[in-house]
Amino acid sequence: MSAPVLATPAPDAVVLARPTVGQRLTSFMPVIALVVLLAALTIADPSFLTLNSLTAAVRTSAPLVVLAAGATLVVLCGGIDLSIAALCSLATVFFALWLPDLGGLTTLAIIAVTAAIGALQGVAHVLLRIPSFIVTLGGMSIFAAVALVISDAGPIRVVDRDATNWLTLYVGGVVPMAFVVALVVVAVISLVLRLTPLETWVRATGYSESAARLGGAPVDLVKVAAFTVSGACAGLAAVMLVSRNFSGSPSMADNLLLPAVAAIVVGGTAITGGHGSLWRSLAGALVVTLLRVGLPIVGVPSAWEQILYGAIIVAAVALTLDRSKVLIIK
Amino acid sequence: AATLTGCTEQAGGGAAAGGGDAACDPADVTLVGQVRNESNPYEAAWLDGGDAFAEQVGLTQERLTYDGDSTRQQEQISQLLAGDTECLVMNILPNGDSDTPPIVEGAEEAGAYLVTQWNKPADLNVTDYDQWLSHITYDGVESGKQIGDALAEAIGGSGGIVALQGILDTGAAKDRFAGLEESLAANPDVELLDDQTANFSRAEALEVTKTLLTKHGDDVKGIWAANDDMALGALEALQQAGRDDVAVVGIDAVPDALTAIQDGTMTATVSSDGPWQGGIGLAIGYCVATGELAAADIAAEDRAWFAEQFLIEQDNVADFVSPEVSEDDFACDNLFSRSQGAIS
Amino acid sequence: MSLRDAGPPIALVVIFGVFAVLSPDFRTVSNVQNVLDAAAVLAVVTCGISFVLMMGSIDLSAPGIMGAAAITVALLAANNRNDNDLGLLAVAVAVLLAAALGCLSGLALVVLKVPSFMTTLGISAVGLGLATLMFAGVQPNVSDPMLEGWAVERFLGLARLTWIALACVLVGALVQRYTRLGRYAFAIGGAEEVLALSGVRVAPYKVAVFTMAGAFYGLAGVLVTSQLGAGLVQAGRGYDFSAITAAVVGGTLLTGGRGGILHSTVGVLLVTVLTNGLVQVGVSPYWQGGVQGLIVVAAVAAAVIPQRRRNQVTK
Amino acid sequence: MTTNLRAQPASKVPAPVPALEVRGLVKHYPGVKALDGVDLVVRQHEVLGLAGENGAGKSTLLKALVGLVRPDGGEIWVRGEKVRLKSIMDAADHGIGMVFQEQSLVPNLTAAENIVLGSEGPGVRRGVYRWNTMRRLAQEQLDKIGSHIDPLARTDTLSFADRQMVEIAKVLRIEERTSHPPVIILDEPTSVLESKEIETLFTQVRRLREFASVVFVSHRLDEVLDVCDRVAVLRGGQSVGELPAADAAPAELHRMMIGSTGSEDHYHGAAAEGSDEQSDEPRRPRLVVRGLTGKTFRDVDLDVHAGEIVGIVGVHGSGREDVCRALFGAEPTTAGEVVLDGEKLDLSGTRAACAAGVGYVPAERKTEGMVGPMSVADNMTLTKQHARCTGPVVRPRKQATLVDRWIERLSIRTPHRGTAIQRLSGGNQQKVVLARWLVAGDVRLLLLDHPTRGLDIGARSEVYRLMRELAAGGVATVLLADSLEEAIGMSDRIVVMSDGRATAEVAAPAGGKPTPLDLVKEMV
Ligand SMILES: Nc1ncnc2c1ncn2[C@@H]1O[C@H](COP(=O)(O)OP(=O)(O)OP(=O)(O)O)[C@@H](O)[C@H]1O
Ligand SMILES: Nc1ncnc2c1ncn2[C@@H]1O[C@H](COP(=O)(O)OP(=O)(O)OP(=O)(O)O)[C@@H](O)[C@H]1O
Ligand SMILES: [Mg+2]
Ligand SMILES: [Mg+2]
DSSP: OOOOOOSOOOOOOOOOOOOOHHHHHHHHHHHHHHHHHHHHHHHHOGGGOSHHHHHHHHHHHHHHHHHHHHHHHHHHTTOOOOOHHHHHHHHHHHHHHHHHHHGGGHHHHHHHHHHHHHHHHHHHHHHHOOOHHHHHHHHHHHHHHHHHHHTTTSOEEOOOOHHHHGGGOEETTTEEHHHHHHHHHHHHHHHHHHHSTHHHHHHHHHHOHHHHHHTTOOHHHHHHHHHHHHHHHHHHHHHHHHHHHSEEOTTTTGGGHHHHHHHHHHTTOOTTSSSOOHHHHHHHHHHHHIIIIIHHHTTOOHHHHHHHHHHHHHHHHHHHOOTTTOOSOO | OOOOOOEESOOTTOOOOOOSSSOOOGGGOEEEEEESOSSSHHHHHHHHHHHHHHHHTTOOEEEEEOTTOHHHHHHHHHHHHHSOOTTEEEEEOOSSGGGHHHHHHHHHHHTOEEEEESOOOTTOOGGGOSSEEEEEEOOHHHHHHHHHHHHHHHTTTOEEEEEEEOOTTSHHHHHHHHHHHHHHHHOTTEEEEEEEEOTTOHHHHHHHHHHHHHHHGGGEEEEEESSHHHHHHHHHHHHHHTOOSOEEEOSBOOHHHHHHHHHTSSOBEEBOOHHHHHHHHHHHHHHHHTTSSOGGGSOGGGTEEEEOOOEEOTTTGGGGSSOOOOGGGGSTTSTTTTEEEEOO | OOGGGSHHHHHHHHHHHHHHHHOTTTTSHHHHHHHHHHHHHHHHHHHHHHHHHHTTOOOOOHHHHHHHHHHHHHHHSSBSSSSOOOTHHHHHHHHHHHHHHHHHHHHHHHHSOOOHHHHHHHHHHHHHHHHHHHHTTSOOBBOOHHHHHHHHOEETTEEHHHHHHHHHHHHHHHHHHHBHHHHHHHHHHHHHHHHHHTTOOHHHHHHHHHHHHHHHHHHHHHHHHHHHTBOOGGGGTTHHHHHHHHHHHTTOOTTSSSOOHHHHHHHHHHHHHHHHHHHHTTOOHHHHHHHHHHHHHHHHHHHHGGGOOTTOOOO | OOBOTTTSOSSSSOOOOOSEEEEEEEEEETTEEEEEEEEEEEOTTOEEEEEEOTTSSHHHHHHHHTTSSOOSEEEEEETTEEEOOOSHHHHHHTTEEEEOSSOOOOTTSBHHHHHHTTOOGGGEETTEEOHHHHHHHHHHHHHHTTOOOOTTSBGGGSOHHHHHHHHHHHHTTHHHHOSSOOEEEEESTTTTOOHHHHHHHHHHHHHHHTTOEEEEEOSOHHHHHHHOSEEEEEETTEEEEEEESTTOOHHHHHHHHHTSOOOSSHHHHHHHHHTTGGGSSOOOEEEEEEEEEESSOOSEEEEEETTOEEEEEOOTTSSHHHHHHHHTTSSOEEEEEEEETTEEOOOSOHHHHHHTTEEEEOSOIIIIIOOTTSBHHHHHTSSOGGGTEETTEEOHHHHHHHHHHHHHHTTOOOSOTTSBGGGSOHHHHHHHHHHHHHTTSOOOEEEEESTTTTOOHHHHHHHHHHHHHHHHTTOEEEEEOSSHHHHHHHOSEEEEEETTEEEEEEEOOTTOOOOHHHHHHHHO
16 A cells, blocks of 8 residues: 655765875874873883783773673663662672572573563653663662672672682783673674664664654663663672672672763764764773773872872763764864 | 683782792882772771881882772772782772682682671681681671660660661661660660661751651650661751751761760761771781781781770770770780681 | 753652651751752762763772872871971862872873772772871861861751752852853763864863862861761762662763753762651661662652653664 | 856946845865856845846855855955955844854743843843843834744744744844844745745845845746846856846746746646546545544544545634644543554554555655754655565665665755755755655555745655656645645645634635635634
8 A cells, every 4th residue: 555656766976085194093083092092001011011911901991891892882872870889789699599499591691680670660661761870870879789688798709600700811811801702792782773673763863862862763762672681781790799809799890881881982972862873982991991090000109090090081071072973162 | 713612710920929938138029008088087097007017017008989980999909919919918898798809709709808897697607718817896786786875875765766777788788777775775765766778878868868858857865876877967967957856876976976066966876996907907917928926916806806996985085086096906915906806 | 951851850759759758857847958058969979970981981989089188188287296387288189189180080081091880999099098198097086177077067958068068069060061161071971083184183172170079079078977977988988879770860861962060969969868858757677778779769760751762872 | 148257237327336245155065066066146226136046056155155055265345445254243233144054042041041142232231131131122022023922932942934033033133233234144934834935035035135135036037027126047057037027927947947947837737637537436535533642633523535635724723733743642531542544553653654655755854854963765765664674674775776765866965865954955855855755655644844944846746746647656745835826726625724723624626726815814
C-alpha cells in the first residue's frame, strides 16, 4: 500500500568533500596528546619508557578504559552516568559472593546483572523524566549502601582464582589480556554503532533530543540501551578489578568515577553530547592513567603532582577538543 | 600481523629477578614509602620518619601518595614494580584490607622487599611469602577497648555515650568498634546511645555530633571516636553547643589531640607513632636487602605483629608531645623491639 | 513563583513533616536550629555553584578552592604555626585567593575553550595542591577569637555563620535579580548564541561568574575553618557533588537557564533535613546513603511530574 | 527593466550619498561561494527588497552588513565612508541593525530585557537593573509597532508571532543609538506572521522609511513588491540586477531570481494538475479522527481521504498545531480515537506514529526539525531504517545513492551529502527535513506544519508539486499553511479551527476555490 513516490529520481551527481588536513589532525589529537605526555614523562625520567613500564601502564588502564567506554555512550546521548564506579564496586562484591556457587559463569552473570541495573536506571531516567545526573547520583548512593550491607562492610577474598586468571595473562607475552579485552570492548561497541543506525540515533539524541524524537528516532530506547551498556561495562570492569585485587570490596572502584569522566572529556568527547567517540575515550583513559601513575613515579612531589595534574588535564582537553563540532563550550 | 602467539603469565622479557640472597650494595637500594596523602599530620609525619631513616643510611626515600584511592594505589605499585625491582624496598600503607593481597603478590613476583602496615586480611599469612617481610599494626581491638575504658572512667562509670565510627568498610574501624563493645560489656552501666559513621573526618564528625547532641541532649556524657580527627570534630561541636561536660576520646595521638588532652578538653587517646612507622618499614627492608638480616632469620612472630601502643591521658601526655625516634630503633638487630606479640 | 517551581518547596515540607511525625527529637526547636546551622556552609557553596549552573556550565572546583582558602585563612589569622594575626584581613585574603582560582577556571573556559567540567576539575586539583604545599605537614589551628566566635556565638538562636550564610543567600538572590551579571548569567544559560547576536560579549560575564563562585567557595572554606577551629586541606571534600545535588533538587537545571539562588537554597534545606532526619529517626549508618539517594530521586521525580511534557528534553 | 546596479544611478540629479553601499563582496565557505562579488546600494529613506532563491546568499550578505560574517573580499561603505565591521555592536554604532531569519531571543528573559539586551542604556546603572526604567524603555519600543504584549512576560511564554514583534521592537532600539538615519535589515520577518500582523509590520516599515533605510527580505514576492521601493536580486552569490517595485510583476522578479521563466500561479496551477481524478468516487477516509481531546483542543473530528490534502486554518491559539502534534504522538491526548486505514493509531509516541506511516514536519525547524551538526544524509535518513539498511546493518552506498537522488530531486543546495545541515540555508534545510519522510516511500499520512516557511518561490513550487505527487500516490496530507492563500490553493478541503475546536469545514475543490474572505468569516 505504500505510495509510489516520485518514480524518476535523478542520477547521482556527487561532489566529494574530503576532510582537510586540519580536520584530520583534530581527530588524531587525543593520540598526539598521549604521545606528548609519554615523551614528557620519559624526559623527566628516562627509565620510564621501558617495555615493562608500558605494559604495566596499559594493564592498569584496562578497567578505566572499559568504564569510560560504557559511560561515553551515555555522554554521547547527552546524559551522564555517575553510577558507574559505585556499580562497579557493587559488582566486585557480587563477584566475590557468587563465585563459589556459579564458578566460571560468574563473569557472565555479573555482566548480565549490572547491565540490568544500568537498564533500570535508564528506564527511570526516561520514564520519570528525571535528569540522568540525579538518577545516577541516586543510583550511586544506593549501590554503595547495598554493597556495604551485603559485603558486611568489608572486603571478600576470592580464593578461587581460576575464574579470573585469564585476565591476568599476556597475549604474545607482552600485551596484557585485560587491555586486549578493553580494546575488544571499545572496538565492538564502536563497530556496532558504526554499522547500524545506532550511531546516528545516539548522536541525534545527544545533539538535539527533541529534533531526534520528532524525527522519529527511538530516543528512549537508545538512551536505555546506552545505560545498559554502561552498566555492563561497569560489570566487566569489576571483573578486571577482582582479577587484579583477588577480592571484592564495597568501595573498590569508587574513586574511578572522576578519572573515567575525565578520560571521556580528555578524549575530546563533548560533555554536552553528540560529538565524540569511544576511541577518543580510549586515548583519554590512557592519558589519565599515565598522569595518575606517571607523575609520582617520575618523582614529582605530592603537592606539585596535583597542581601539574590539574594543569595538564586542562591543557590536554584544550588540545583534543574539536571546536568546529562543538560550537558553544559550556 | 596476527601476533597471538599464545598467552603467558609474564610480561616483558622476564625482568623479574628471583629476589633473595644476592645482597645489594647499600647505595643501590631504592626506598619507597607510600601513604594516602600528605595533607594530614599523621601521614605527613610518617613520610618524614621515612626520610629521617633514609638520611640515616645515606639514601633518599621516594614519597608516594595515592589520595585514599585504592585503584590509584594499585596503579602506582604496579608501575613501580614494572621498573627496576632488584633492590627495591617498599613500606606501604594499604588503603584497605583488600588492597594488600595484590601488593603482596606483585612484590613477590617482582622480587621487591615489602613491609605493610595497618591493613591486611586476617587470612592472608605473611609466612606464605618470601618477599613480604613483615606486617605491622596496632591492636585496634585493644585501642578501642582502652579508650572505651578511659571514657567509662571519665564519666564515672555510668551514663550514655555515643560512638563515631570510621569508614565502615575498614578493618581499623571494625576492630576499634569491637574494642568499644568489649569495653561496654565490662562497664555495664555505660550505655551506647547511638553509633554513627563520620568516615574518619573532622568535618563530618562535627555535623554528626551536633545532630546526636540535639537528638540525645543531656543524656550524652561521653563521645567515643574511632580516631582523633573525629574526636577533634566532636570537641568543636561540643564547644559550639556550649557543652563542657562531655568526655571525648580518640585514637592516633595526633598533635592537636595531645594539646587537647594537655588542656583537659579531651580525655584520652592511644598512640600510633607515625614517624617510627615510616622508618621501621624501610629499616626492615633495608636490612634484608643489604644482607644484614636474612629474611629466613626473621622469627615467625615478627612477620606479623602488633606494635607497642600507649594509652595517653593527661598524666602522661607530656611524654608524647614530641615523639622521639632514635636511630637505635632502626638498627638491624633491634628492629622488633616494639613488638607486643604476633597478630593472632 | 510559578506552579512549576512549587515542587521542591512542597517536597521539603512533606519530608520535614514526615520526619517530624516519625521522630519527636526531630521536631524540637533546637534541632531546627541545628539543621539551619548545618545547612550554612552548603548554602554558601551552593550560592556560588547556582550561578555557574544557571549558565549551563558545571563547577567541580569547590573542594580545591575551599581547601586552599581554609589553609590560607588558618595561616593568616592568629594560629599555632606562625605569628600572623590579620583577623578579618585574613578572611579577605582567603576569599580573594579563592576568587582568583575561580577566575582562572573561568579564563581557561573562555580563552582555551575547555569545557568547565574540565577546567574546574583541574582548578580543584591545583587548589588542593596549593593547600597541601601550605599545609606542610602541620595542622594550622586557629585561635583568632573572631573566627572562633563565628561558630560559637549565637544571635537569635542561630550561630553567626548561619547568619553569614543567610546574608550570602540574600546577596546572591539580589545579584541574580537586580544586576546585569546575574541576569546575563541566567540569559547565557537560556541562549548564549543569542547574547552574541545582540552584541553582548559573554566571555567577561562568564569569567565574572566563575570568579564570584570562587569567592563564595572561599568564604565557605573560611566558614569550615571557623567551625573546625583548624585549617584542613580536606575542608571542601564532597561539597562539589552535594552542592550540585542541592541545586538540582531545588529546581536549578544542569542545562542552564532555569532556577536560581532561592531554588537552590530550598534544595540545600531539603538535603540537610534529610541528612539530619535520617540520623534522628535512627536509620542504620550502613543504609543512610542509600536511603538518602532514593529520597532525592523520588523528590526530584515528584517535583518534575507537574512539568512533564511529551517530547520533553531531559539530559 | 533589468538594470545594472552600479553603472546607472537611479536618478539624473546627483544622488545623495547612499546610506549603505556594498562593492564586490566575497565570502567563501568550504565548498560554497556564498557571496561571489555582490554589489548593492541602499539609498537613504528607501525600502530595498532583496530577493533570491534559497541559498542565493541573502542572509550571508546581510550578516556581513552587521559584522557577523567577515567577508573574504570587497568593501562596505556606510554613508560614503568605507568601514570594516568587526562586530554587531560595531555595526550598531554605524546605525545598522538586523532582525535575524532564525529567531534570536533569549527565551528565559523577559521581553523587556530582550528588547534592550546589549544596549540597556538607562535601564542598567552601574550594573544594577532598574526594572521600571527597563520596562518603560521596552514599552516605548513596543508602542512604536503597536504591540500589546506585556514587557515583563517571559519570552518563552509568548507566541511565535509575538516573539517576532519583540525582535522588531528590539531592532528599533537602534534609533536611540545613532544620530544618523539608521539602516534596518529584516531577514524574512514575515514568514511566521499572520496577515494582520504583517499589515502592522508593513505600516511600521513604511513609517521607518521616514527616518531610516530598510532592507527587506521575503520569499513572498507579492509582499516584497508591495512594501519595497526597489528590489535587488541575488543569484548564486552574485547581484543579477534590480527593479523598481512599482511597475514590476512577481513573475518578472521570479524570472530574474532563477534566470529563466518560471510558472506564475504556482499553487493553483499545481492544484489543477493533480485534482482531476480525485473528485470522482467517494473513498473510505484514510484518517478518521473522532472526539480528539487534549490540553489545547477539544472534540476534534477530522477525516482525510487517501490522496486528499486537508488544510487546517485558524488564528494563533486555535490549537491546530497541537492537533497535528497529537496525531504524531508528540502531544498527549485525554480522549478520542484515531483510525488510520482501518487500524487504531497508537498515539503513545512518535516511534509508533512513524511505524504506522505517519510523517510530521514541525514548524520550528531549527530546534525540532533538524539535528544541526549532523550531515544532510543522516538527517534525511534519521527515521527510516530500511532506507539505508539491509537488516540492521547500514549500507553507506545504499544511503548515499538514495540521499543523492533526493538532493538532486529537490534541488537541495549543499556541497555534499556529508555537509552538516546547519551549514545550509534555511530553505534547503527545510527540504531535507521534508525529504526525511519521503526517502522510504512508505508514508501514508503526512502532517505538515508550515512546510514552506522560509522557502523561496521555486522551492515552494517544488514542495507543492511534491505534495501533489504524494497525494496522487495516495498519501493523505494535513497542511497547516503559511497563509490563507496557500491553504486555499493547496487544499482539497479546509477545516477551520478556533479555540481548540473544529468549527467549520469548507470544500475547496479545484475550480471551486473559496476566497480568503470566506474563510476569515468562518474564523471569527
Ligand atoms: N556557516 C556556513 N558555513 C558553510 N556554508 C554556509 C554557511 N552559511 C551559509 N552557507 C552557505 O552559503 C550559501 C548562502 O546561504 P544564505 O544563508 O546566505 O542563503 P539565503 O539566500 O539566505 O537562503 P534562504 O532564503 O534559504 O535563507 C548557501 O549555499 C549556504 O549553504
Ligand atoms: N523590580 C521588579 N519589577 C518588575 N518585575 C520584576 C522586578 N524584579 C523582578 N521582576 C520579574 O521577576 C523576574 C525575575 O526572574 P526570576 O527568575 O526570578 O523569574 P521567575 O518568575 O522566578 O521565573 P522562573 O522561576 O520561572 O524562572 C523577571 O522575569 C521580572 O519579570
Ligand atoms: Mg525563577
Ligand atoms: Mg536566509
